[in-house]
Amino acid sequence: MNVPVSAASLTAEEHASGMAAYFGAGERRALALGNRGPIRLDGSGKLHPEILAAYREHGFYVFQGAIGGQELADLRADIDLTLARAPVTPESTLDRDGNPALGQEFARPPYRFARPLSDPLGGTSRNKGRHPVKVAEPTPADDAPEWTIELLHGNLQLMDSCLRLYGHPGLLAACEAVLGDDFVPYNEVVFIKEPGLGPSVAWHQDGTTHWDAPDWDMDAHGFNFMAQLYPSTPGNGVWVLPGSHRLGRVDIRRLVAESGSEQIDGAVPLVCDSGDVIMTNRQLVHGSFANSSPDRRVTVNAGFFARRRVLGVTTELLSGEAVTFDEERVNERSRMISLGIDARRQLFPEEKSYVYRPGIGQEDRNRWSEETRQNIVKDYNLRDMYI
Numbered sequence: 001m002n003v004p005v006s007a008a009s010l011t012a013e014e015h016a017s018g019m020a021a022y023f024g025a026g027e028r029r030a031l032a033l034g035n036r037g038p039i040r041l042d043g044s045g046k047l048h049p050e051i052l053a054a055y056r057e058h059g060f061y062v063f064q065g066a067i068g069g070q071e072l073a074d075l076r077a078d079i080d081l082t083l084a085r086a087p088v089t090p091e092s093t094l095d096r097d098g099n100p101a102l103g104q105e106f107a108r109p110p111y112r113f114a115r116p117l118s119d120p121l122g123g124t125s126r127n128k129g130r131h132p133v134k135v136a137e138p139t140p141a142d143d144a145p146e147w148t149i150e151l152l153h154g155n156l157q158l159m160d161s162c163l164r165l166y167g168h169p170g171l172l173a174a175c176e177a178v179l180g181d182d183f184v185p186y187n188e189v190v191f192i193k194e195p196g197l198g199p200s201v202a203w204h205q206d207g208t209t210h211w212d213a214p215d216w217d218m219d220a221h222g223f224n225f226m227a228q229l230y231p232s233t234p235g236n237g238v239w240v241l242p243g244s245h246r247l248g249r250v251d252i253r254r255l256v257a258e259s260g261s262e263q264i265d266g267a268v269p270l271v272c273d274s275g276d277v278i279m280t281n282r283q284l285v286h287g288s289f290a291n292s293s294p295d296r297r298v299t300v301n302a303g304f305f306a307r308r309r310v311l312g313v314t315t316e317l318l319s320g321e322a323v324t325f326d327e328e329r330v331n332e333r334s335r336m337i338s339l340g341i342d343a344r345r346q347l348f349p350e351e352k353s354y355v356y357r358p359g360i361g362q363e364d365r366n367r368w369s370e371e372t373r374q375n376i377v378k379d380y381n382l383r384d385m386y387i
């Protein structure tokens with residue numbers, strides 16, 4: 001059974017069984033692409049050209065084992081603590097133990113809630129209408145909570161382990177290979193898909209600014225690192241249409257119509273193990289289905305852009321607010337990269353740190369300490385950039 005678009009009143013079990021054949025075929029295609037392996041750098045610290053070539057061809061690359069045992073454990077523990085301290089409902093100021101919830105000290109609320117197994121975006125005008133088609137919303141189990149947390153905003157101020165991961169030398173070398181050595185940040189969020197609860201993120205392409213630029217190219221809207229704290233499976237993971245990052249704006253409505261359902265032909269799931277990090281082009285057609293599977297996914301995202309695609313650019317944020325990314329904003333926001341590198345160096349002094357070119361000579365200003373936690377890290381995400 002193919003799950004039809006906007007299938008009404010499917011149970012979670014019916015949803016899962018209706019997707020099973022598509023999931024199996026997609027996973028086989030994903031594993032045959034040849035775009036996964038450990039981070040490989042040459043003698044001068046540059047990303048191996050074969051990795052870059054595979055990324056450019058398919059629009060994503062799976063860096064296997066990029067996060068080691070203790071680091072992975074620290075990230076999981078920080079996520080669990082952050083979730084334990086969340087408000088119990090979107091309006092509440094108290095956590096599940098009746099204590100003041102985390103996040104009220106930050107200008108931007110860190111928690112985003114959704115109804116279990118819902119599709120909050122598909123077919124709506126939200127996010128500048130970039131999710132044109134609604135996907136199936138299975139009915140959650142009778143004992144499901146009213147709300148599930150689907151997203152955390154501002155990882156670098158919420159969790160020190162995320163700040164240290166942000167300074168990962170191999171990942172930053174990959175970033176440099178794709179975007180140049182003066183790359184700049186986008187944002188940092190965590191996608192959470194609890195089993196039987198996680199909502200979908202309907203098919204979309206992320207970028208909304210440079211599609212018609214005369215110098216548009218496959219890297220015009222940057223990429224996200226997606227660090228997987230648990231295995232990413234066809235049921236809980238992000239799906240992408242390989243190579244679609246090279247096509248310009250894609251007519252997603254047409255793709256769905258031609259495929260006969262939301263099961264877009266040729267798409268593959270970003271399957272991988274815990275501790276793997278996927279570099280995913282933001283121009284890929286991608287999305288994730290309601291998590292009717294028994295498996296949790298927690299993905300720590302950190303996005304990056306080429307500086308020239310951001311500096312001096314006027315655009316609209318997803319909220320519709322107009323913004324210009326002037327030099328002060330770009331430079332101040334980019335200090336988080338140097339801080340992440342320093343935070344990592346303090347915990348792993350034996351590891352060779354990545355050298356971020358725009359931060360050279362600024363090291364003393366960008367030391368990670370309790371002082372910089374207050375005056376640089378706190379509310380850093382008010383300067384998030386978006387194109």
Ligand SMILES: O=C(O)CCC(=O)C(=O)O
Nearest residue numbers: 191201206238287288299
């Ligand atoms: O992690 C997910 O489920 C969706 C991710 C996504 O759509 C994005 O990062 O743009």
